[in-house]
Amino acid sequence: MPLSLAASMAIALAVGTPPGIPSDPESSAPSGGPTREESIASSASIDPAPSGSTRGEQKLEGGDPGEPWYALTPGKKLALAVELGAPQGAAFELVFRPWWWLRLNGGFAYNIIGTGIRGGVSVAPFRLPVTPTLNFDLGHYFSGDLTTFTSSSNVYEEALLHDAAYDFWSLQLGLEFGSRDGFLFYTRAGIAHLSASLSGQDVTNYANSQLGGQGTYAAGDANFSALIPCFNVGFLFFVL
Amino acid sequence: MNRATALILPLLFALSGLAGCYAQVEDPNVSLTHDLCPQATPLCIPGGSASLSLVNLVPEITVGLGSSTLLSGTTTSAGPVTLNNTLILNDAVLTLVAPASGADFSGVTSVTLSAIANNDTSCTVATDCTTIATYDQSTDGVAGKTLPLKGSGVNLISITGGGSELALSVRANGTAPAAAMWAGTVTLDMSVKARGSFP
Numbered sequence: 001m002p003l004s005l006a007a008s009m010a011i012a013l014a015v016g017t018p019p020g021i022p023s024d025p026e027s028s029a030p031s032g033g034p035t036r037e038e039s040i041a042s043s044a045s046i047d048p049a050p051s052g053s054t055r056g057e058q059k060l061e062g063g064d065p066g067e068p069w070y071a072l073t074p075g076k077k078l079a080l081a082v083e084l085g086a087p088q089g090a091a092f093e094l095v096f097r098p099w100w101w102l103r104l105n106g107g108f109a110y111n112i113i114g115t116g117i118r119g120g121v122s123v124a125p126f127r128l129p130v131t132p133t134l135n136f137d138l139g140h141y142f143s144g145d146l147t148t149f150t151s152s153s154n155v156y157e158e159a160l161l162h163d164a165a166y167d168f169w170s171l172q173l174g175l176e177f178g179s180r181d182g183f184l185f186y187t188r189a190g191i192a193h194l195s196a197s198l199s200g201q202d203v204t205n206y207a208n209s210q211l212g213g214q215g216t217y218a219a220g221d222a223n224f225s226a227l228i229p230c231f232n233v234g235f236l237f238f239v240l
Numbered sequence: 241m242n243r244a245t246a247l248i249l250p251l252l253f254a255l256s257g258l259a260g261c262y263a264q265v266e267d268p269n270v271s272l273t274h275d276l277c278p279q280a281t282p283l284c285i286p287g288g289s290a291s292l293s294l295v296n297l298v299p300e301i302t303v304g305l306g307s308s309t310l311l312s313g314t315t316t317s318a319g320p321v322t323l324n325n326t327l328i329l330n331d332a333v334l335t336l337v338a339p340a341s342g343a344d345f346s347g348v349t350s351v352t353l354s355a356i357a358n359n360d361t362s363c364t365v366a367t368d369c370t371t372i373a374t375y376d377q378s379t380d381g382v383a384g385k386t387l388p389l390k391g392s393g394v395n396l397i398s399i400t401g402g403g404s405e406l407a408l409s410v411r412a413n414g415t416a417p418a419a420a421m422w423a424g425t426v427t428l429d430m431s432v433k434a435r436g437s438f439p
Contacts, residue, residue: 207270207306207308210306211305214274214275214278214304215303215304216273217270217306219269219271220267220268221267222265223265223266224263224265225263226261226262226263227260227261228263
């Protein structure tokens with residue numbers, strides 16, 4: 001987990017400037033040196049704010065001069081994404097970028113034991129050669145079969161493992177490399193939460209199969225949950 | 241909330257989450273019903289309105305819990321994770337099944353359900369008995385065909401030591417059911433949980 005990156009992002013966001021850009025133009029710029037707007041523009045390779053502008057950050061957000069912040073980003077807005085990671089599995093998604101710093105994604109997921117759907121949101125608050133991102137995803141895997149990976153002692157245990165539907169969400173920090181209007185490769189790491197419910201009937205059958213003597217089990221639905229580290233790699237290809 | 245705050249909060253949440261990684265499986269509603277009489281002896285428990293004074297209402301009960309991995313110890317290993325296992329008795333119910341009429345638990349004023357060790361059904365050695373559920377007529381009401389007992393929150397796996405059987409004694413005060421002989425069941429309502437934290 002890139003803790004130093006996290007700290008850098010947190011501090012930078014707290015003061016409202018990207019890493020490497022002076023937060024106080026009055027004190028950091030030498031006499032006669034560049035203004036804050038010029039520094040930002042230089043770092044971000046964009047034009048400085050128009051005369052009279054007091055918000056250098058607005059220029060960093062990439063809108064045309066005079067455009068409100070909510071104006072849709074110029075250029076390509078739709079991308080295809082392919083991702084591979086654990087424990088979320090593989091994904092094939094469509095990505096929509098309404099603003100340069102925000103992306104929405106949704107599509108199909110696959111992880112050998114089953115298929116599912118997933119969606120999420122990514123925030124890329126800086127324009128740098130290597131761009132840090134914050135990503136939230138959630139999804140649902142439909143019925144899957146865990147017996148692919150485990151051996152079961154009897155038919156009841158097999159039935160218990162055969163229906164492995166689960167939900168997940170993940171929160172990750174990422175780094176992106178490449179062109180924002182072409183091909184982007186990324187790697188992400190963070191935490192993922194998994195939750196699943198096991199059928200009470202299946203649990204009952206399994207428990208009774210283990211009992212072997214006098215008595216009878218009756219069980220309600222069992223719940224599985226986990227909060228675990230996760231890791232993904234993938235790429236985006238902007239097409240429209 | 242500005243954009244910076246909206247980003248910082250989930251960031252901190254993600255970082256703090258890494259410190260609290262876990263995996264857990266839980267079933268809060270598992271009931272185990274056990275016959276008090278063997279099939280060969282349909283009515284096996286003496287009643288006859290006998291006076292009870294901390295004596296066994298029923299003979300010692302040996303309940304099989306099964307051979308599930310989660311019950312094999314208070315801690316078990318699953319890959320790199322050490323699981324802490326609990327089997328908590330939420331409550332228990334004694335049910336008088338036979339005879340169908342003329343007998344109930346209305347004369348029983350208090351019951352103590354204990355897990356016993358060393359076959360010490362009379363609890364002559366205090367450490368041999370662990371109270372896992374109780375009934376008190378004054379607070380729980382007069383019982384009929386069923387007698388509810390409140391669990392005391394003991395982890396039954398710590399009592400069984402990972403074994404697959406639980407020996408129980410049911411000691412009572414008051415008077416036994418009126419029928420000369422009766423039969424019934426004991427139902428243990430439990431919650432089972434296995435939780436592992438890592439790293």
